[in-house]
Amino acid sequence: METIKKCLFFLLPLFVFACKSNQQKGDILYFGGNIITMEDEFPEVEALVLKGGKILFVGSRKNADAYVGDSTKQIDLKGKTLLPGFIDAHGHITSRAGMEQAVDLSPSPYGTVNSIPDLQKALTTVIQQLKPGSSIPILGNGYDDAIMIEHRHPTRKELDAVSTTHPIIVIHASGHASVVNSAMLTLLGIDENAKDPEGGHYGRTSDHRLNGKLEENASFAALVKLTEMMPQPKPAKNQLSQSLKDFVKAQDEWLSYGQTTICDGRSMGVSIGLLKEAANKNLLKADVVYFPDFEANKADWESFKPNYMRYERRLKFGGFKFSDDGSPQGKTAWLTQPYLIPPEGQSADYKGFPIFSDETLYNDLKTVFSNHITAQLHVNGDAAIDQALRVISRLKEEGIYKPELRATLIHVQNSRPDHIAKIKEIGVIPSYFSSHVYLWGDWHYQSVFGPKRAAFISPAQSAKKAGILFTIHHDSPVTPPDLLTGVYAAVNRTTRSGMVLGPNERIDVRDALKAITINAAYQYQEENDKGSLKEGKLADLVILDKNPLTIDPKKLRDIKVLETIKEGKVVFKRD
Known part of the structure; x- marks a missing residue:
């Protein structure tokens, strides 16, 4: 028994060395910064090793050395902070994509449209610069009555002041309402006798005329119809739409x-x-x-x-x-x-x-x-x-x-x-x-x-x-x-x-x-x-x-x- 123990004592370092030599080597090592794991047991560590798109090692800089080989890229964070990638728990990326061509009507801190005159100016400027055909719809996005100095929505009349020929629709920052001008009402086929859709509402003036405001399903229906009426031009060969x-x-x-x-x-x-x-x-x-x-x-x-x-x-x-x-x-x-x-x-x-x-x-x-x-x-x-x-x-x-x-x-x-x-x-x-x-x-x-x-x-x-x-x-x-x-x-x-x-x-x-x-x-x-x-x-x-x-x-x-x-x-x- 004593002989076996002596053999094990001498063989153990060789076994450890063999294990280390067979240790998987990482593709990338991050070190030298604040590495926040979001794990309660080890909230912050010194090093992170990646391999094949996954995390291979999380721990001390010293222990990370076992995972570093000749081909491992070593990145010094130089005091910067590394965390798990952020996860979007709720957003609307296709809606954002759909607004890329819209006139930006955002107020501060993200934009500059802080009044209804600002909104009118932004729409007018785009029409003057792009010179679209007289019947081409104009889409604006992001106006916010909560922040604009008037603290109210623009009206059909105020959008008519921008253009009576271009159909105009401006979408509220919340995405739950919009305002249109008279030309857009005509394009969408919404007349003065239109009844509120289920789950939606048409805004009206004191004399019961449409004031251009569309709420909830009235707004969503208008945007869907407008999208269907504006087919995309076919892209050139090997080009993205x-x-x-x-x-x-x-x-x-x-x-x-x-x-x-x-x-x-x-x-x-x-x-x-x-x-x-x-x-x-x-x-x-x-x-x-x-x-x-x-x-x-x-x-x-x-x-x-x-x-x-x-x-x-x-x-x-x-x-x-x-x-x-x-x-x-x-x-x-x-x-x-x-x-x-x-x-x-x-x-x-x-x-x-x-x-x-x-x-x-x-x-x-x-x-x-x-x-x-x-x-x-x-x-x-x-x-x-x-x-x-x-x-x-x-x-x-x-x-x-x-x-x-x-x-x-x-x-x-x-x-x-x-x-x-x-x-x-x-x-x-x-x-x-x-x-x-x-x-x-x-x-x-x-x-x-x-x-x-x-x-x-x-x-x-x-x-x-x-x-x-x-x-x-x-x-x-x-x-x-x-x-x-x-x-x-x-x-x-x-x-x-x-x-x-x-x-x-x-x-x-x-x-x-x-x-x-x-x-x-x-x-x-x-x-x-x-x-x-x-x-x-x-x-x-x-x-x-x-x-x-x-x-x-x-x-x-x-x-x-x-x-x-x-x-x-x-x-x-x-x-």
Whole structure:
């Protein structure tokens, strides 16, 4: 026995050496910076090794040497910060692509249209510069009555002042309303006697004439019809169509904000074909998860089932989208209590309106959940949140909805404290549009909800205290695909005027970062592959110029994305 022990003692170093010599060697080693894993057990490490598009090693710089060979590329971060790639929990990339050719009507801080005269000037300038044919439609996007000095929507008459021959449509920043001129009403076939469509509304003057405003389904129907009336010119041989060029440009914008997984919520019509064409042409640099609008695709919803939760050329069908109400800043969200100041043309008891009846939502969700498919439900107003919780609770009691489906409540802006326990009990995921606090917090405080209700928008801290996993999203093109502003807003709860709105709902930076990484991966049922830096996961990474965990929280919005890396390949690098 003693002889065997002596042999083992002498053989052990040889065994260790043999193991080390057979150790897999990585393609890339990152070191020399702040490497934040988003893993609770090892939150920060010194080195990261990648191989074949996946993470091979996470740990100390010393132990990383065992994975470094002659061909391993060694990258010194030089004090920069590396994290898991950001995940877009809810956005609309095809909508953003569709707006690439539109006139930018965004207000500050992202644009310069801060009044109705600014809007008129922007449209007039484009017409004068491009000199389109007299009947060519003009599309503008991103005007925001919450920020413009008049605090109201432009009117048909004000757009007629720009042109009476060019059909004009301008889309509200929320995407839930638009305004058209007389020429566009004629083009769309909307006359003075038009009745409101189900789930939509035509704005009218005091003498009951159309004022040009289209809300919810009235606006969506107009945009769909306009798209169908404007066929794309056939591209030259071996050239991309304009739609694909616009999609690639939009994708590059997402990548510039550090996102390696992109969402297309409420896909419908030509958008679905565009996504599939982009995938088939291998144009997707990031993973794209799309959620077709169930109502718009009801007739053939089963055709989506074969691709559920399965990437094919980076494109995955992630479930269906339901839009249960409108926009709080646009004052079309469905509330239980009236808006503080009703929109023009509405009475003091105006509370917005629903898109679905309970029975319609119940039957549609029953179809989806019975087939083990998840859903994203757009719910902004507390009445819409009530409806979603009421319907999903009923389906859970019937054994049809199960929490492992991970249905997601999108926005959940006008949430109430009593919603928190119900969300946890039912087992759904709230995804907060936290940038609202910064961008529209003053508007919510002064005009939409009033102080008490406004203080509880995007209640991330209440969700955390209740043990509810939540995510944060940007809802682009409502804002640029800027998740760090969402982090900034969730951490500081500071409005544009500098007011702290709902200080009790502030969360720490690490929790906010989890909401756009590991939590978002969980929402998409991809937590085993994405969302944190862990051996075996995809090498989806982002490099920042500053460490969000140590910087002054008030400067989180100033952090710059230096590189975005998808499966080990750099897909964006800042000049």
